[in-house]
Amino acid sequence: MNTIQLKKGAERPFHKGRLNIAEEDLSDAVFLKDGEVVELTDYLGAFIGYAMMSFEQRTHGWILSRDEDVQIDERFIREKIITAIEERTPLYNQEDTDVFRIFNEIGDGIGGLSIDDFNGHLLITYYSAGIYKIRNLVVQVLIETLTPESITEQTRFSIDGRMQIENTPVTGNAPERIIVTESGMRFNVNLTAGPMTGLFLDQRETRKALLKNKHSHNEAFLNLFAYSGSFSVAAALSGMSTTSVDMAGRTTALVTENFNVNDLPLDNHHIHIMDTFDYLKYAERQDHQFDTILIDPPSFSRNKKKVFKVGRDYPKLIREAVKILKPGGELILSQNLETFTLNQFKKQIDETMKHMGRGYTLQDVKGLPKDFRTTSGYRNGKYLKIVTIKLAND
Template structure:
């Protein structure tokens, strides 16, 4: 095993428990290979930890263990996966939910690897070519421990300098559509069709909150960046009439299917395939008004000549949405940029509303559900921030 050193001045965060390694943290990274196991020291040669190099967007490598006496090999990898499965034992016995995160990257001890459980089917995501080198071991352990109905893998890393996302069926019955249950709601997912499965598992608590708060059919819900409409399903089941907006052409099909599997009639529920900002202008012209607006944009998107960056453009989304929000309405604001902290997001929201002279009450703050395990050594792992505010003062 090769030994690599941190640059002088980079060691303090690592001595304090940091787990993600950046290229600029290392004194020399020229000869390192993606997926290589290394012994990491500070510039004085003091042991920091054993690490796996993982050339991905999130990090250049991940510390796997700070125990110098432990052996890093197949038994270590196996142990991390088995431990994660064991920790989630209670999730297999839920009456109303059969979908969850089984292994969450560095939170469960191996950066660049995630595994999701979809009603007996497993979906593995590899975020670097290096971590993909242990795929055979990962698959073997999962079959041995869980006997899944199927396993699908997704690779999300650069090949020849270009980011490529590919889905591959690995083993078991290849189901085109899998129906899953979450908090009693039913959703269709597809593990073999493109970069997204149809359901973002990290938003479980947001959907549950919408579902639990019962409303009358006179109350209206606007779901911006709706994708497959899971928030709209939760809002509809709680009693609200819904409007879903997304630019993707498949949105109508996905939302309609999810409404159908929940035995929801589409009366009082509408779908608009259009740019979010265009819809907000349209709704203002038509004097539409909503009691609750949920905003859950991607961190980055490009539509023709328009570029959306969440850290820059979120205030504009809030301002435009406020024009069609009822006087005592509620905003559910979601943001998932790793480099943008919860405090930064709350400050951005506060400054935006203060600049407009609008009083509000902070009603709720949510983050990742417990199965999306995080660790102190990687603060950016707590990427999801969902802040609910209500106009006016209590």
Template sequence: MTQIIELKVKPDFIGHYKNKFPLINKDAVVNNESLSLEGTLVHLVDDNGNFLGKGYYGNQNKGIGWVLSFNEGEKIDSVFFKNKILTAINKRQSYYKDENTTAFRLFNGEGDGIGGLTIDYFNGYYLISWYSQGIFSFKEKVISVLDELGDYKAIYEKKRFDTKGQYIDDDDFVKGERGEFPLLIKENGMNYAVYLNDGAMVGIFLDQREVRQALRDKYAKGKHVLNTFSYTGAFSVAAALGGATKTTSVDLAKRSKSKTIEQFSVNGIDFEQQDIKVMDVFDYFKYAKRKELKFDLVVLDPPSFARSKKHTFSTSKNYPGLIKDTLAILEKDGIIIASTNNASFGMKKFKGFIEKGFKDMSMKYKILEEFSLPADFQVDRNFNQGNYLKVVIVQKVN
């Protein structure tokens, strides 16, 4: 019989779980010291032993585990995993049938009922991300569901955990036929090169799909576009395909240049007509200001936290400053695509950062459009943190 540990929930947190809050916080339980083996099934109970929820123990940056069911009679077994994954797949049938988009999020953690687990689909390949040793212990159950479905070329995995919370970089191949990389995927008709076997990141963030489409279809034509924190240049590709007169991509990572060249090339774009800079974004702002460079549209999609030799950036502290730096090099009527994936605050606070940046520069703006996660990134309505993506497209008003 599988061992089940009872975790006693503190009175202040009982309401959370009665309202179906899925994350097990360390601060929410009295006896977390009784936990030792990740993957152990746990029952949350109140002071009187009344059932509140059941889940598993697994340390990750968000908490110490996830509630999988609020139904005392439901078993956490192979049938449970199969039902959750098949339900998720059924919701995404339209994505499978879309010939213009061949990569999407198939299973989105707690949004689809199993926190700590995501599964992405890349043109015939599955990529599973495990966010704790705890969820990784259920690997056989997850793989068996994908095997039962069949019709895949291979399964790859990312183990996004270790004792220090770092990515475990070993062979990501699980089974099937090893892919030849880069693998080309389509997103709204655009091509992107991805690598499922090369470190924690694959080369594109699927959650920005709708924003890239909007950039291409509505905002890029005739514009000089600056793409900051550009990673592999996915926004730059969308801008170029949307008729931008020129794109400038800036990222501190040395490999960003070759990766961006590759993304332009798989779309038939002459990369030599584009600017690709390997440098600190904040140094680039100073350089652009000194050279009196101006841009019609600037993409701001920084990591939640970043540190270089000269600068430390935190979204929650420094985003208004980032807006100010941008406004100094933005053309009249210029547009900013302001984005963050920081889950620690909501859209209202994020809009406040944007407003402060404009106010400090004595400038006005209007909001053109807003985005959050696309439909394949299902969100648990009882867990606001899960709806992490916030994108606001604003235009400077003179």
């Protein structure tokens, strides 16, 4: 096993529990291989932990154990996966939900690896070429432990300098359309079509809150960056009329299919294939007003010459949305940029509202559901922030 050293002065955060290793933390990493397990020491040679190198965008490696007597071998990997599954046993006993995450990267002890269960069909995602090297062991453990209907692998890492995302069937037969149940709602999922399955599992609590908060049919819900319309389904089942907006042409079919599988008629529900900012201007011109507006943008997107960056452009989204929000209406604001903390997001919201001279009250704050296990050793793992505010009546 190779030994690598931290630069002088870089050891302090690791002594406090940090798990992610940046390239600039290391004195020399030129000779290392992606996926290699190494011994990490401080600049004096004192043991810090055993780490797996992982040449991905977020990190250069992950500490797997701080126990000098532990062996990082197949047994270690196997126990991490089995332990994660056992800790999620209550999820398998739910009557109204059969879709959830069963392994969440460094939160469950192995950075760069996630595993999701879609009603018995598993999706394994590898975020580096290094972690992909243990794929055979991961698949073997899952077959032995869960006997799944099917397993699909998704690779999300750079090859020859270019990010490549590919879904590959491994075992069993994953149908083109899998119907999953979450909080009694049903959604269509496709594990073979590309990087997105049709349902973002980390937003479960947001959908549940929408579903449980009952409304009258006279109340209107606007879903911006709607994708497959899962939020719209929850809002519709709660009693609201809905409008779903996304610039991707596939959205019409995805939203319609999700409404159909929930036996929801499309009366009083609308879909617009438009740029979000264009729709907000259109809605203002048409004097449309909404009781609830949900904003869940990507971290980055490009539409022709327009570039959207969530950290920079979120205030503009809020300003334009408030123009079509009824007095006393709610904004559900979601942000998933890892490097942007909850406190930064709340401050950004507050400064935007104050600059507009609009009063509001903070209604709710949510983060990742429990199956997306995180750890204090990797603060950026708590990437999801959902803040709900209520506009003042004046």
